[in-house]
Amino acid sequence: MLPRDIVAYLSDYYRGDWKKIYAHILEKRPVPDGAVDRFTERYPCKIVTLLDDDYPKVLLQCPKPPLALFYRGNLSLLDDESHCVAIVGSRAASDYGKKMAKTLGEGLAKSGCVVVSGIARGIDGTALEAAFPYGKAVAVLGNGVDRYYPSENADLQKRIEKDGLVISEYPLGVEPSAERFPARNRIIAQLSRMVVVAEAKPRSGTMITVAFAAEAGKDVGAVPFPADSESGCNHLIQDGAALITSADDVLFQMGRSTETPRIDKAE
Numbered sequence: 001m002l003p004r005d006i007v008a009y010l011s012d013y014y015r016g017d018w019k020k021i022y023a024h025i026l027e028k029r030p031v032p033d034g035a036v037d038r039f040t041e042r043y044p045c046k047i048v049t050l051l052d053d054d055y056p057k058v059l060l061q062c063p064k065p066p067l068a069l070f071y072r073g074n075l076s077l078l079d080d081e082s083h084c085v086a087i088v089g090s091r092a093a094s095d096y097g098k099k100m101a102k103t104l105g106e107g108l109a110k111s112g113c114v115v116v117s118g119i120a121r122g123i124d125g126t127a128l129e130a131a132f133p134y135g136k137a138v139a140v141l142g143n144g145v146d147r148y149y150p151s152e153n154a155d156l157q158k159r160i161e162k163d164g165l166v167i168s169e170y171p172l173g174v175e176p177s178a179e180r181f182p183a184r185n186r187i188i189a190q191l192s193r194m195v196v197v198a199e200a201k202p203r204s205g206t207m208i209t210v211a212f213a214a215e216a217g218k219d220v221g222a223v224p225f226p227a228d229s230e231s232g233c234n235h236l237i238q239d240g241a242a243l244i245t246s247a248d249d250v251l252f253q254m255g256r257s258t259e260t261p262r263i264d265k266a267e
Contacts, residue, residue: 001031001036004049011049048068062187072165078114086192086213090199098122098123098126098198105130114131114137116140118139129156141176142176149175168184190218194254196221196223221242222237224244
């Protein structure tokens with residue numbers, strides 16, 4: 001038995017529960033005879049563990065780094081963190097927020113950046129949909145990669161599986177649940193060079209992603225909203241987040257462009 005196969009087996013056995021997996025390894029508990037071999041022979045999904053050379057190195061710096069990742073698609077999209085940008089935001093997004101998510105997702109993907117997000121309705125799904133035609137969409141799930149949540153984005157997830165990357169620390173069969181999404185958000189933040197908030201309320205799950213990004217020393221940007229709106233983005237800008245109106249703004253903040261950013265209106 002290879003150590004990486006044991007880690008993969010335990011990650012599936014404990015349904016992605018980091019504490020239980022880690023405790024089993026730390027305490028050097030045995031595993032049933034033949035269980036690991038049977039698991040590796042028939043598991044219908046690609047797995048990368050933190051013992052593998054192709055494990056995304058930036059995740060080693062993550063709080064409780066995923067011990068195994070289950071995925072479908074092109075893992076090499078995560079080879080270079082400097083090319084990855086997270087676009088995140090509200091599920092109940094406004095038309096303006098979705099237009100900006102589309103503009104940013106498309107513009108960044110065209111420039112060669114990889115767009116990382118959840119696949120929730122609203123901002124996340126819109127950004128990934130915009131990046132997908134360029135092969136630059138990475139969806140990070142809070143459930144198994146064989147579960148399609150929300151159902152309205154099932155087609156998008158299936159397309160990204162083939163021409164992008166769908167990834168999760170949770171094995172096949174794990175259903176979405178509220179407590180798994182904050183853990184998912186730490187992965188989104190850690191994978192990315194910069195986190196851009198396209199729309200969010202002052203108190204929302206999106207701000208959990210921002211907190212993880214700040215803790216990891218990542219750049220944070222936000223799309224401005226009208227002054228009379230209840231905008232978490234405006235609060236972030238007041239607190240020092242970069243004001244983002246276009247993909248050019250993001251590239252400038254990332255040091256990938258030395259030109260003065262211009263404003264590209266959402267179409």
